[in-house]
Amino acid sequence: MKPIPVWMDCDTGTDDAVAIMLAHRLEGIDLKAVSAVCGNTTQQNAYLNTHRICRLMGGRYPVYRGAERPLMKPLHTAAEVHGENGLGDVELPLPEDLATPPEPAWDALYACAKSMPGELRLVPTGPLTNVAIAFIKHPDLPTLLHSVTFMGGSAGPGNVTPAAEFNFYTDPHAAELVLKSGAKLTMCGLDVTLQAYFTPEQLDALAASGTRAGRFVHDCNQRAWKALHKIGQPGFCMHDSCPVMFLAHPELFEGEMAGVAVETRAELTAGKSVTDLYSDKQFPFKNVFVLLKVDRTRFIEILTECILSIG
Numbered sequence: 001m002k003p004i005p006v007w008m009d010c011d012t013g014t015d016d017a018v019a020i021m022l023a024h025r026l027e028g029i030d031l032k033a034v035s036a037v038c039g040n041t042t043q044q045n046a047y048l049n050t051h052r053i054c055r056l057m058g059g060r061y062p063v064y065r066g067a068e069r070p071l072m073k074p075l076h077t078a079a080e081v082h083g084e085n086g087l088g089d090v091e092l093p094l095p096e097d098l099a100t101p102p103e104p105a106w107d108a109l110y111a112c113a114k115s116m117p118g119e120l121r122l123v124p125t126g127p128l129t130n131v132a133i134a135f136i137k138h139p140d141l142p143t144l145l146h147s148v149t150f151m152g153g154s155a156g157p158g159n160v161t162p163a164a165e166f167n168f169y170t171d172p173h174a175a176e177l178v179l180k181s182g183a184k185l186t187m188c189g190l191d192v193t194l195q196a197y198f199t200p201e202q203l204d205a206l207a208a209s210g211t212r213a214g215r216f217v218h219d220c221n222q223r224a225w226k227a228l229h230k231i232g233q234p235g236f237c238m239h240d241s242c243p244v245m246f247l248a249h250p251e252l253f254e255g256e257m258a259g260v261a262v263e264t265r266a267e268l269t270a271g272k273s274v275t276d277l278y279s280d281k282q283f284p285f286k287n288v289f290v291l292l293k294v295d296r297t298r299f300i301e302i303l304t305e306c307i308l309s310i311g
């Protein structure tokens with residue numbers, strides 16, 4: 001099967017970092033570039049962290065700078081989970097030469113999509129700010145892309161407020177624009193990503209593997225574990241690896257087409273993704289394929305193999 005061309009847009013925090021490693025090593029995925037967006041951490045940190053991960057995994061990919069703040073809201077990062085530097089406060093060296101491209105993420109993404117009409121799979125794993133700017137500036141981009149498979153939203157409860165998931169909460173206006181864009185959308189919301197977790201024992205085994213990549217994935221998640229353990233989560237959710245894994249192994253997942261919208265005005269429910277999955281009142285549109293289940297055992301097996309193969 002011809003490898004799938006993929007562009008990742010990341011707020012490179014700890015689980016984004018693992019997702020980039022997965023995209024680098026997963027058979028069937030041809031990672032074209034990574035763009036940085038603010039979210040878990042500042043855009044500058046996300047940009048530099050992406051370079052750090054490329055150096056760690058021995059991959060050289062173009063890394064583009066993106067939005068430094070959400071479309072309308074002020075930026076609130078997630079340092080309590082991802083640390084001040086975005087990588088769980090684990091220090092990684094930068095490559096000697098960053099070779100920073102002059103064009104911003106939204107223009108570089110458009111140029112890449114135009115070079116392969118209908119082929120490029122966009123995988124946002126942070127707030128959708130860069131994607132929204134790209135769609136505003138280049139109105140033909142949603143249909144030039146093959147699809148947008150994003151980590152964000154939740155048909156159920158949120159993880160930042162009782163209603164909203166972090167990526168949608170951070171930039172609900174960008175999420176609204178993307179949901180209404182007409183692009184072919186697949187949503188990897190908390191409904192499925194909370195199932196995609198490493199147990200502490202599995203993470204310890206990565207550290208014990210003697211590989212730098214395994215040790216990093218263990219160490220960068222230790223800070224998050226303190227927060228997650230307290231709220232009773234069974235392990236370390238690899239939220240951002242879900243969209244990458246879905247593209248190469250859709251057989252591991254189950255989902256349904258649904259109408260999905262996002263709240264942008266209310267205070268209590270700002271960022272809430274509203275779906276008609278569980279309602280007898282249906283939206284007059286079915287705009288998103290919503291993933292609901294994943295074979296966790298196989299997911300973790302493949303992800304572990306990819307991480308350890310980096311060395």
Ligand code: RIB
Nearest residue numbers: 013015125126166167239
């Ligand atoms: O809600 C989880 C999402 O928010 C993940 O993408 C994580 O990296 C944070 O950005």
Ligand code: CA
Nearest residue numbers: 011016125126
């Ligand atoms: Ca993320």
